[in-house]
Amino acid sequence: MEVTITINGTPVTSDVEPRTLLVHFVRENAGLRGTHWGCDTSNCGTCVLWVDGSPVKSCTMLAAQADGHEVTTVEGLEQGGVLDPIQQGFIECHGLQCGFCTPGMMMTGRWLLDNNPNPSEVEIRDCISGQICRCTGYKNIVASIQWAAEHPLTSEVTA
Amino acid sequence: MQTPAPVEYARATSVGDAIALLEKHGDEARLLAGGHSLLPMMKLRLARPEILIDLNDLDELRGIRIEGDEIVVGAMVTHAEILDSPVLAEHYSIFREAEKVIADPIVRNKGTIGGSMCQADPSEDLSAVGSALKGSVIIQGSGGKRSLALREFHEGPYETKVGDAEILTEVRFPIRPGAGSAYEKVERRVGDWPVASAGAFVVVAGGVVKDCGIGLTAVGAEHFCAPDAEAFLIGKAPTEENLSAAAKLAADACTPYADQRGPVDYKLHLAHELTLRVLRRAVASSQGA
Ligand SMILES: Cc1cc2nc3c(=O)[nH]c(=O)nc-3n(C[C@H](O)[C@H](O)[C@H](O)COP(=O)(O)OP(=O)(O)OC[C@H]3O[C@@H](n4cnc5c(N)ncnc54)[C@H](O)[C@@H]3O)c2cc1C
Numbered sequence: 001m002e003v004t005i006t007i008n009g010t011p012v013t014s015d016v017e018p019r020t021l022l023v024h025f026v027r028e029n030a031g032l033r034g035t036h037w038g039c040d041t042s043n044c045g046t047c048v049l050w051v052d053g054s055p056v057k058s059c060t061m062l063a064a065q066a067d068g069h070e071v072t073t074v075e076g077l078e079q080g081g082v083l084d085p086i087q088q089g090f091i092e093c094h095g096l097q098c099g100f101c102t103p104g105m106m107m108t109g110r111w112l113l114d115n116n117p118n119p120s121e122v123e124i125r126d127c128i129s130g131q132i133c134r135c136t137g138y139k140n141i142v143a144s145i146q147w148a149a150e151h152p153l154t155s156e157v158t159a
Numbered sequence: 160m161q162t163p164a165p166v167e168y169a170r171a172t173s174v175g176d177a178i179a180l181l182e183k184h185g186d187e188a189r190l191l192a193g194g195h196s197l198l199p200m201m202k203l204r205l206a207r208p209e210i211l212i213d214l215n216d217l218d219e220l221r222g223i224r225i226e227g228d229e230i231v232v233g234a235m236v237t238h239a240e241i242l243d244s245p246v247l248a249e250h251y252s253i254f255r256e257a258e259k260v261i262a263d264p265i266v267r268n269k270g271t272i273g274g275s276m277c278q279a280d281p282s283e284d285l286s287a288v289g290s291a292l293k294g295s296v297i298i299q300g301s302g303g304k305r306s307l308a309l310r311e312f313h314e315g316p317y318e319t320k321v322g323d324a325e326i327l328t329e330v331r332f333p334i335r336p337g338a339g340s341a342y343e344k345v346e347r348r349v350g351d352w353p354v355a356s357a358g359a360f361v362v363v364a365g366g367v368v369k370d371c372g373i374g375l376t377a378v379g380a381e382h383f384c385a386p387d388a389e390a391f392l393i394g395k396a397p398t399e400e401n402l403s404a405a406a407k408l409a410a411d412a413c414t415p416y417a418d419q420r421g422p423v424d425y426k427l428h429l430a431h432e433l434t435l436r437v438l439r440r441a442v443a444s445s446q447g448a
């Protein structure tokens with residue numbers, strides 16, 4: 001079936017089998033390998049991306065379900081050559097080691113801050129509780145999200 | 160790599176359209192709600208439908224509203240929406256307490272109440288909530304709608320009274336002024352299915368229990384409820400002794416399996432202890448109300 005998904009603002013059309021998972025559409029058909037794919041069982045969270053602005057585990061959604069919808073991936077965070085504060089935070093606070101969990105952590109972290117600009121440590125840990133990191137012990141991931149909360153992008157649009 | 164077997168896909172444009180598609184394809188068709196139980200089952204070949212009928216465009220199945228003395232929750236309302244609902248929180252804290260410990264925030268964005276009820280997993284948390292509150296469901300087919308008590312809805316593990324060409328459209332909960340409610344779950348790690356969970360509502364008036372409901376999941380309680388424990392409490396003072404005796408009756412109604420989440424005696428202990436804790440808190444909040 002023909003599926004068109006707008007990914008990071010660009011429509012991508014592909015002829016896929018209905019059983020194609022969204023994570024594979026994004027990686028193989030759209031060629032965006034930033035979104036990782038790990039457990040396949042909706043447990044690790046490395047495949048988290050946004051569909052219509054809300055994070056989902058893309059290994060547990062069909063590409064067909066996203067037909068006609070907007071997807072945002074980790075590649076969509078950076079704007080005009082400027083890293084999103086969540087990305088900068090992971091650099092500043094050493095929020096990754098192997099980097100496998102990182103795209104999912106960033107997409108969830110950005111979403112949290114969009115809805116709750118000053119989360120407590122407990123709220124951050126709760127929000128990433130469906131995602132697994134085997135390297136950092138989570139401490140630096142939490143610090144990275146806190147860094148991003150403390151350094152929001154200052155809007156250039158002023159009245 | 161786990162991927163579902165080949166399958167066709169159709170998006171329903173209305174409840175009527177979904178029912179027509181179900182009638183056309185018979186038992187080879189499956190409804191797709193949040194997909195967070197069905198797609199994993201398809202990956203494991205535990206489910207092999209030939210066509211998926213996607214309900215996600217059906218706004219008529221969304222929304223939480225009050226109708227008379229009932230709260231009506233559309234089948235496609237997600238766990239996240241239940242967690243955040245001021246209407247549900249105002250009447251029953253059991254919803255927030257349960258939803259906070261169902262899966263994780265990302266899964267909660269997709270999983271729905273209709274999918275949870277129809278999946279009928281013996282460890283489904285919302286089944287215990289629905290049974291505790293003595294809710295009901297609306298089931299629709301081409302012949303019209305029927306209402307069914309949640310305590311009669313589950314036929315057994317993974318089996319419900321929803322027919323091949325029917326859809327669950329709503330879950331309804333009676334509003335009970337002055338009710339207190341609570342939910343408690345023990346899980347091996349954050350976001351996991353329960354080792355055991357219990358939920359309850361209690362209405363205390365004039366120093367005695369006027370009404371109550373007890374729901375349990377993952378411990379083999381028939382229809383996720385404990386009617387003997389409820390009958391024992393009604394009309395009695397909510398003393399620690401009476402609550403404890405009721406919790407004991409609730410545990411007696413359970414027939415858990417030993418599995419990787421724990422042995423039978425541990426699960427029975429949890430059924431007793433968690434029931435006692437939710438009864439205590441539901442009583443306190445009803446007396447405070
Ligand atoms: C990692 C993970 C952890 C989880 N942890 C928990 C937990 O701790 N506690 C818990 O309770 N649950 C847990 N769940 C399950 C979660 O709540 C699921 O979302 C839920 O069981 C199914 O809802 P769904 O909307 O995804 O249903 P789907 O997977 O879309 O559907 C499930 C079944 O119901 C049928 N169905 C769906 N909607 C309807 C309808 N309206 N009418 C008739 N039939 C319908 C489908 O055909 C299918 O057979 C977890 C899931 C995951 C992936």
Ligand code: FES
Nearest residue numbers: 038039040045059
């Ligand atoms: S690959 Fe999707 S949750 Fe692990």
Ligand code: FES
Nearest residue numbers: 097101133134135
């Ligand atoms: S940085 Fe290696 S899994 Fe998180």
